[in-house]
Amino acid sequence: VNIKDNEGNTPLHLYIYRGNDPECVNLLLKRQADVNIKNNAGHTPLHAAVLKNKDIIGLLLSNGADVSLKDKKNKSPLHLAIYHCNEDMSSEIPFMLYKEVISNLNESDANRPLHFAVANCGYNLVKELIDNEACVNSKNSKCQSP
Numbered sequence: 001v002n003i004k005d006n007e008g009n010t011p012l013h014l015y016i017y018r019g020n021d022p023e024c025v026n027l028l029l030k031r032q033a034d035v036n037i038k039n040n041a042g043h044t045p046l047h048a049a050v051l052k053n054k055d056i057i058g059l060l061l062s063n064g065a066d067v068s069l070k071d072k073k074n075k076s077p078l079h080l081a082i083y084h085c086n087e088d089m090s091s092e093i094p095f096m097l098y099k100e101v102i103s104n105l106n107e108s109d110a111n112r113p114l115h116f117a118v119a120n121c122g123y124n125l126v127k128e129l130i131d132n133e134a135c136v137n138s139k140n141s142k143c144q145s146p
Contacts, residue, residue, distance in 0.1 A: 001031045008039035016048040016056050025056055035065040042071030050080045082113050085121035112138050114146040 002010050009017070012033040015024050029035065036044050046065040049056040061067070070076050075083070114134040117126045130136060139145050 001033045010037055012045045013039055013048050016045050016053045019053045029063050035060050035063050044069050046077045050077045078113050082116040118146045
C-alpha cells in the first residue's frame with residue numbers, strides 16, 4: 001500500500017492529489033498507508049491535502065500526520081496552507097496550529113508563516129498566528145519583518 005511511482009507518490013498521495021472520494025483515503029489508512037511518507041518533492045500526504053484536497057486534512061491529522069515535516073523547499077504543510085491561503089483553507093489552518101510550534105518554522109529564505117499570512121491572508125489568520133505565539137519581530141533573509 002506504500003509502493004511508490006516514478007515521482008515517489010504512493011496511492012495515498014495520488015488519491016489526495018486527484019481529489020477522490022475520502023472513503024478511498026480512509027480505506028488506504030485502514031490498510032496502514034503511511035501518512036508521513038514523502039514523495040520526490042518531499043511532500044507528505046498532508047502537503048498534498050493542503051495543496052489539492054482540503055477535505056482530507058482532518059482525516060490525515062487524526063491518523064497521525066506530522067505537521068512539522070518539511071518538503072525539499074523547506075516548507076511545512078502550514079507554510080503551504082498560508083502561502084496558498086483562501087477562504088476555504090483558512091478554516092483548517094487553526095486546527096493545524098496547536099500541533100505545530102510556529103516560531104520554529106523557517107523556510108530557506110527565513111520566511112515564517114506570519115510573513116506569508118501578512119502577504120496573502122486576512123486579519124483573522126494573522127491574529128490567530130500572533131495569538132499562537134508567532135514571532136512578530138522575526139526577519140527573513142532580506143531583513144524584512146512581517
